[in-house]
Amino acid sequence: MTSFTMGKSLRRRFHRLGSLPYFYDVSARWAIWLAVPAVVCIAYTVIAGLVLVPPDYQQGDVFRILYIHVPSAWLSLFAYTTMAGAGVVALVWRLKLAEIFIVAAAPVGASFTGLALVTGAIWGEPTWGTYWVWDARLTSELILLFLYLGVIALHQSIASPRTAGRACALLSIVGVINVPIIHYSVVWWTTLHQGATLSLSGGSHMESDMLWPLLAGALGFSCLFGWLTLWGMRVQLLWRERRSRWVMRRIVNG
């Protein structure tokens, strides 16, 4: 009996979330709950990373870029995975919001990927003596960036927003199946040619005073991702529904 009523109320919630005006109104409130932790956590990470954490005994101050680099690399993978998850929802249940999520998340995810690549290159120069090496992680990150750019390009090429959303959903799913395959093939490839075997993974025993800022950074970046994607979704939503009455009403009423 209980499960029945629970299922019913859950379905109503789901249905309400599927209602676009409801989402538009409620997401404005959610944004605060993402924005505040994002700002607080990232501020803590930056201050801790730059000031509180002692310099590394090998790398000196250079390693501090890690507090930006590692969270953005994590987020680049996380964002793509959520896009594929939303892709399944979009194709199976035809939920418009899931399509909009993919479209809004792609540029944010691509930015994190770009940030991870750029900070990696900046970090690589003083430690490895070169901006770019064909290391397994860097290479898979680069391919991931191309996967993101593919989704964005596909979305821009299709005029009808619904079709564009569904096309991007399918491409994200195909892409996410490929992400681990690409990663392991690149790992195999770098072990095959015994050239530069430079790895970041050496010495993963982190002191806890180094670890906390990193975890805070990961949390902050996740919230930032959610926040930016939510705003992107709101913009997409207004654009898609610009001819409908509820958008008109909200614009007129401010």
Add this chain to the structure above:
Amino acid sequence: MRRVFWAVFRRELAIAGRQRGALVHQLLFFVLIVALFPLGTNTDQTVLIAVAPAVLWMGVLLSVLLSLNGVFRADHEDGTLTQYLLAGEPLAVIALAKMIVHWLASAALLVVAGPVLMLMLGVSLDAWPAMILTLALGTPTLVFVGAIAAALTLRLPRAGLLLGLLVLPLYVPVLIFGAGVVRAAIVGLPYAGAVYIMAALCVLAITLGPWAIAAALRIGLDA
């Protein structure tokens, strides 16, 4: 289901048989890429042998990509694709038949041509089995994965460039394993593991690919 599969299979085969010119064009394209490559570098044998696997596989990637650009176009323009969508049978079965013929008609020639071109780049005959094996396992993967993106971009003008952008990142594993196996064979390293992985990818692409192509065709036609 079998009857529809064979009906589409026979039709595609008949069409491919009557358009043999197009098949030769693709082969010529592949040969040209590989033949022009040494002109851009020096003809030092050690340099050529070192890059031969990569050049051959890039040639394969590009010619498969080029052939996929028009794989659904004729069917879309003459309206056959609509009839496929309305058929009572799963669209994936039709997609499977169509892509198998496409592979037979286009990529199979590359499997034969690859080893010959390898000789031109100065690679010894010892690497032949590796080249043939990887081409035979890799090209179906390329065809089935690429067809998903080809279906998505079906109705888009100037889809060719976009297709490359969507597909080439997905081709990375095939390129790495394909070229890697050939390179390992040239220097005499063991490569069985990578061949098994290529076989697994091939099976994955052939079993899941048609369903994704079918979904992509429905989306692509809506665009």
Add this chain to the structure above:
Amino acid sequence: MTHRLSVAGLRCGRGERALFAPLDFVADDGDIVRISGTNGAGKSTLLHTLAGLLSPISGTIDWCPDANEAVPSLGLIEHQNALSQVLSPVENLTLLSRLAHPASRIDQATIVDTLETLGLRRLAHQPTHTLSAGQKRRVTLARLWLIAPRVWLLDEPVAALDSAARRRVSQRITRLAGGGSVIVYTTHERMGLGDTRCVALD
């Protein structure tokens, strides 16, 4: 009572712009529904939407199925003839009838006979690209004789046909409706089919 097809508040279009005002109509077995409208009024888009190839912008389409099937079988003849240019009419029609009826065997003789009714006996084995526009249209309309879906959606069936062929196709459509099929067709001109209903798009 439930109708074979009921359309309520239907708006169609590619993208987000609807091509015509919301449509409501019903059709039962044996009905011939004529859809009229100027060029670009959305006639073809409406047929595609009825066939389930495009999603409607809003509104509903309800096909009432028979007891033994999930959805009523549906045949669509579009502007495009669905003929491969390099294959012969017989080869093309073999595939098209196999797609519609996977189980039953429609042999070559039946196809050639049908082509003969339409005056195409001589061209049955020629490559399709050697045929004129009207001849190609007749080849694809041979489907009206070869396959028997519950519902026929016909987009400008007789455009480019001469008067003799036009008469033959009209007779066939009337026969099919008499046999209980639902016919939904678009046209610019009068075809004299004894339409049950006329839906005007504006």
